[in-house]
Structure formats: C-alpha cells, structure tokens
Amino acid sequence: MEIFSLGFIFGAILGSFTKALADRSLTKVSFFGRSYCNHCQKQLVWYDLFPIISYLLIKGKCRYCKKAIPLEYLLVEVLMGVLIAWLFLQIIPTTFLTLSPISQSLKIIEVIFKSFVLLVLVSVFLTDIKKGLIPDRITYPAVMITFIYLVALTIYKSVILYFYLKNNTFGKFLLPPHSDYFFRHVLYSADPLISGVLSALGLGLFFGLIIILTKGRGMGGGDLKLAIFMGLTLGFPSSLVAIILAFLSGSIVGLVLLVIKIKRFGQTIPFGPFLALGSIMALFWGQQIYDWYLNFSKGSIF
Ligand SMILES: [Zn+2]
Known part of the structure; x- marks a missing residue:
C-alpha cells in the first residue's frame, strides 16, 4: 500500500x-x-x-x-x-x-527510467490526439536520453561486477586474463542496449518503408521517430508486441469510426495515440503477452 x-x-x-x-x-x-x-x-x-x-x-x-x-x-x-x-x-x-544497496539502486533506476518513458508516451498521446502532431521537441531528446541511459546502465552493471569479482578471493580468477567470464557478463549486461538499438533500427526501417510506399498518407515522420523511441526503450520482443497492439487497436477504432460514419473512407486518424497505447501495454506486459502468444500459436487448443 x-x-x-x-x-x-x-x-x-x-x-x-x-x-x-x-x-x-x-x-x-x-x-x-x-x-x-x-x-x-x-x-x-x-x-x-x-x-x-x-x-x-x-x-x-x-x-x-x-x-x-x-x-x-x-x-x-x-x-x-x-x-x-x-x-x-x-x-x-x-x-x-531488505535488498542489497546495489539491487535497490537498480530497482530505483528502472522505476525512474520507466516513469520517464510513460511521461513521453502520454505526452505524445495528447499532442497527436489533439493536434495530429508528434513534436520533435519531445521525440529527439527522448531518444537521446534513452540511448545515454542504456549505455550508462551497461557501464554501471559492468563496473559493479568488476569490483565484486576483484574483491572476491575466487572471483579474481574469473577476470581476464584467467577467464572470459567477465566479458560474457558484460555482453549480457549490454543486452537491453543491443536489443534496443536493433529494434529501433528494425522499426525505423519498417516505418520508413510504409511512409515511402504510402507516400506519407496516414503515417508521417513523427510516427517514425516515435517508433524509433519505442524500439530503443522496449527492445525485443516488447517493441514488436507494442507495434502489433497499435495496428490491431488502430484498425478496430478506424473501422468503428467508419461504421458510425464519424470518418469517411480515406480520411486518416492519427496513429501516434495507438503507438503510445501499445507501448504502455508492452511496457507493463510485453514479455507476458509475447509468451502467451507463443503458447497459444503452438496449438494448445488441439
Ligand atoms: Zn487565469
């Protein structure tokens, strides 16, 4: 409580x-x-x-x-x-x-970063729904801050591990040149960074392609920059889950608006709010939704 x-x-x-x-x-x-x-x-x-x-x-x-x-x-x-x-x-x-100070610090860092992500997502949700815009004044700094955060987190985790091993009688032998244990764990710590950068590139290319193919109708540069932010913050598989949820909810709402004749066919509704909604869901339950889908598609119904 x-x-x-x-x-x-x-x-x-x-x-x-x-x-x-x-x-x-x-x-x-x-x-x-x-x-x-x-x-x-x-x-x-x-x-x-x-x-x-x-x-x-x-x-x-x-x-x-x-x-x-x-x-x-x-x-x-x-x-x-x-x-x-x-x-x-x-x-x-x-x-x-009762946690160790290091575990506590990692939890606090995670909570602050994810609060920042929610701040960005809700802001662009509001601007896009009201003015049909996702401002660069939000997305550019957001992408930059996220990138710096991911690099800093990787360094922080690696430094903690290094000093832990160095001050431990047996841990010393897991450091180079004795073993590649330390480097493997640095790579493991870098997972959110690597996964984030690759997802950002993937989503960036995907949205770039859509914009070129549809000649910018329906989706624009703002959506592209938001997608890059989503890839970077959520990584794999959560960013994929976020995109699928965005397309699903976007088409459902689009169809409903078409049926009740608020929008005529060919008119566009801003896509940013759906991207933001999908991202918020994925921020909380990305992995669970992904696992659920994998189990579901394995044919557990038969
Ligand atoms: Zn007043």
Whole structure:
C-alpha cells in the first residue's frame, strides 16, 4: 500500500509535468519555468502546484480570472498517478528494504527510467490526439536520453561486477586474463542496449518503408521517430508486441469510426495515440503477452 501511494503521488506530480510538456512542445515556450494560467497569464503560486488537490481546491477555476481550467489537467494527473503507482508495484518488491544497496539502486533506476518513458508516451498521446502532431521537441531528446541511459546502465552493471569479482578471493580468477567470464557478463549486461538499438533500427526501417510506399498518407515522420523511441526503450520482443497492439487497436477504432460514419473512407486518424497505447501495454506486459502468444500459436487448443 505504501509503494502504491508513493507511486501515485510521484505519478500525479509527473502528470502535471506531462500536461505542460504536451502543451508547451507545440509552442516555443520553454519546458522549464513555473506554470501559468493560459487565460490571464498569471503565474501560479506554490500552493496551486499540488497536483489533483489544487485543482479540486480551486474547483477547476483560475484563482485570478475565474476562467474554467480544462478537466484534462485533472485527468492527466490522475492517469499518470495510476500508471506510475502500477509501475512501482510491478518493479519495487515489498522486500525492497531488505535488498542489497546495489539491487535497490537498480530497482530505483528502472522505476525512474520507466516513469520517464510513460511521461513521453502520454505526452505524445495528447499532442497527436489533439493536434495530429508528434513534436520533435519531445521525440529527439527522448531518444537521446534513452540511448545515454542504456549505455550508462551497461557501464554501471559492468563496473559493479568488476569490483565484486576483484574483491572476491575466487572471483579474481574469473577476470581476464584467467577467464572470459567477465566479458560474457558484460555482453549480457549490454543486452537491453543491443536489443534496443536493433529494434529501433528494425522499426525505423519498417516505418520508413510504409511512409515511402504510402507516400506519407496516414503515417508521417513523427510516427517514425516515435517508433524509433519505442524500439530503443522496449527492445525485443516488447517493441514488436507494442507495434502489433497499435495496428490491431488502430484498425478496430478506424473501422468503428467508419461504421458510425464519424470518418469517411480515406480520411486518416492519427496513429501516434495507438503507438503510445501499445507501448504502455508492452511496457507493463510485453514479455507476458509475447509468451502467451507463443503458447497459444503452438496449438494448445488441439
Ligand atoms: Zn487565469
């Protein structure tokens, strides 16, 4: 329960940042700097900055000009709160305090990184659904930060192993030149990096090809950059699961909209929101969905 509450509070705070990121990425306004009322431009005071609570206290109206603040602010804060609480529950075990400091640090690093991924995904979900855009101001830094994270994580794990072996009577003999044990484990630590880069290349090529073949109708450069981010963060097989879920949900929603005649045939709906949804599902359950599918397709029905 404590883990869930902690995650929810952290998520709700990230939620207000998510909304600001989505709004500001479509303008030239800096990502940093205090929030302000979109109507009267008055800067918010510190007690207006508590997520969810502040919104409820001022009953969804600006303290100064009384203009209604869109419900979207509250919804994004609650949504991020729930997602990140879930993430905390999935990653942080109840035995967290009894773990070694190194295991603890790895769990915290993972939770922070995945929270960042959710922040990016929910932001592009919002911008694409509202304006049909996936801003470079989000995807470029997101890809760069992810790449740096994956390299740093590989180095961190390798350095920990090196010093562990070096200070261990028997471990010394697993280091070069005695054995290739250490190098094999460095390669193993680099798995998320290698898998991420290869998946990013694969998805990049796949989306590039679709854009060329369809001459840019339906999918654009924004989707391509988001796909590269997905490959890098999710790796294999989760990024594949995310793409399949995106195409499945996209076609279902597309068909429904066509049937109820909101969209005419040939009109496009933005694909980014589906990519983001698929990625969020895959971030939580990518491996499980993949395993389930493999068991299913092996013919367990017969
Ligand atoms: Zn105002």
